[in-house]
Amino acid sequence: MRANLALLATGAVVLSTALLGTAAQGTSASAEPHGKRTVAVSQVVAKDTLNEMNRQRPLVAAADKIRWQVERGSNAGFAGIGLERDQVVLWWKGEIPGQVQGAIDEARRTAPVRVADARYSLGELKSASARLQGQLRKHPALGHTVKIPTDGSGLVLAADGAGTGGAKIAASPAPWALADAAGVPVRTVEEAPLKERSRDNDSFPWSGGALLKNNGAPNCTSGFGVRNSTGAQFILTAEHCGKAGDRYTNGADAYIGTPGPANDPHDIMLIPTADVDNFMYTGGRGNDERGVRVDGWDWVYPGEVLCQSGVTSAGATGGPVCNLKVLFFYNDSEDLVEAEQTNGQEAARGGDSGGPVYAASANGGAIAKGTVTRSAGARLGFQDFGTAWRDFGIWIDK
Template sequence: MRRKKALLATGAAVFSMALLGTAGQGANADEADRKTVAVAEVVGKDAARKMAEQRPLVAAADVISAARDRGRYEGFTGIALERDRVALYWKGALPAKMREAVAEARGKARVRIVAAPHSLKELKSASARLQERLRANPSLGHTVKIPTDGSGLVIAADPGRRAAAAAPRAAAALEEDLGVPVRTVREGKMKERSRNNDSYPWSGGALLKKNGVGNCTSGFGVRNNTGAQFILTAEHCGKAGDRYTNGADQYIGTPGPANDPHDIMLIPTSDVDNFMYTGGPDDERGVRVEGWGQVYTGEYLCQSGATSAAETGGPVCNLKVLYFYNDSEDLVEAEQMDGRTPLRGGDSGGPVYSGAANGGAIAKGTSTRSLGSKMAFQDFETASRDFGVWIDK
């Protein structure tokens, strides 16, 4: 699957390029040359409004999510952000500790509890068996998704006419075999997408050059508990031994720890910061990343890949989270709700984020692939779990 990733890499450009500067700027640009602005100034009024409206919903969802993590409950199914409230999907009776968490969350936003036909644990078990079927018979589909409401499993399959005609029979057979409803949607498989002159310390949202050729975007500057610093980007952007530089060919580092299925990679480097470019390829505008947060179905996000920035002059927003994939990649699917292109070649590894109340940004993940108006990204929580990293401040 990833053999062709070097050709298609778009947004993963090493975070080292993230501090995108002017094309003719020297590599040792002073920190003062960069212009830190409020996220609302760069994402647009509509995106800023949506993010602001969702802020109390995210805060309420975080309370519920934290309680769920502490209890490891069997009945949990999913959490979704709706227009003006949070939906908690649960199979069976809600435990006392979760009722307490919901009560606390309701101090931040409205919360409704919805009976789910299947728990997340049940659906993941069924999904594991379904993925075995897909490996044995790829014509059944290429991606397994779990709807947040627990209604069953969704298989994304290529839209060929013959396959579409056979889909209802295949879904019925799978449902009987797996014990949960299975629905097939006709979608092609997303393609991996691989600013321009960042400078030390390295930042997010900048162009990354692999062995002298620009192919991706840097995600975020991160560090671990030993104090080591890295650029977080997409794994498909390169491999061990590759040499990463910025747009002016200043050396950043070579690939370090990576998780191929999750499509995330760390590039060890000398120094990073929490700046993230959000403007066009030839300006210094950007925002400060205040930390990272969990991702929820229904949440609106933005992405700041280097190629998209060059074509649009800024970030791509109005990206609504639709699904969490349940396969070895464990990606998150979002859709650009205006029908615009969500990612372009060279955006891979770039930052996916929401707005913070203080005008900064909250890291949500790094871009991986897209098709049409839909994109897939890896959430930051997975990177934190895989590598033990957090936003460098």
């Protein structure tokens, strides 16, 4: 489905720093990594958004206790975890295993947790999604994206209302026909496909949220500065921003590196380089060198509110785009996460691709949540950091 979405690679690159989870919060908020202007996240994120992130922090911490237990086992009944206004909701099909129940009990000491019955497990819905995607490959006019709701109720098929050549689809597919193909209920929504979106002069060691130039042309944003278990250091960004052999530089043409490990379906890529840090630019373009310390990484949950700091959006708004509320996890080959800017503002712009998606940390910094891939108006598609951790074994460099 990727060809139908709008990539954000045009002129920005973001570097990301990762920690395994959020237990280790890093250095003090006043630390100045290599002379860059570090500010508290409260100076970057609007007060109402920061208040919402702070309010959600115990919910995220409680959800993490369950999420890590699910990650450790097969747990075939798991459907999803989401955040509601004042509680965590776990959707599960069938009997909950003892170890998961233990994690739920532990999580409830941090925040309320409601367990709800799911009609289908995540595994069942992934299989159903694959069947439905097979139908879409044969009949592209049916839709462009398959989504899996966290509650395990079925699938959501997004269609843009136009067939090949822009001709309007005469009628939506009958629900029973889609459900028959998938083997589960399918709800159709009409919305435009997301588009890929590909600061100006970062300096060594390389940071997140900075302009990346590919073979001399600005095209993306760095996500985070990361390292793996061998100590090797990388910039994490979007895979669609470049290909093997490309030459990446900063805005002043200082050499950074060439693409290394990548996962094309997940649209994430590592650029090996000599040194990175856990600084992330969050100010505007040009001489605005403000940024925050990245304290670690964490899982993403539907209902969570996040920000993104792509280079192009920074130039347009003077800072990050916030109030991005997580809606869905996709289940096409990219397995992206979808969020929506709750005030109807542009979620991302061309050149934001690869840029950092994040939440506020308890220590005045940021928590890495993912990297920008696509957008359409107020909607954003990004890859979550947990997927990069699985694919590459990386965490925030500190």
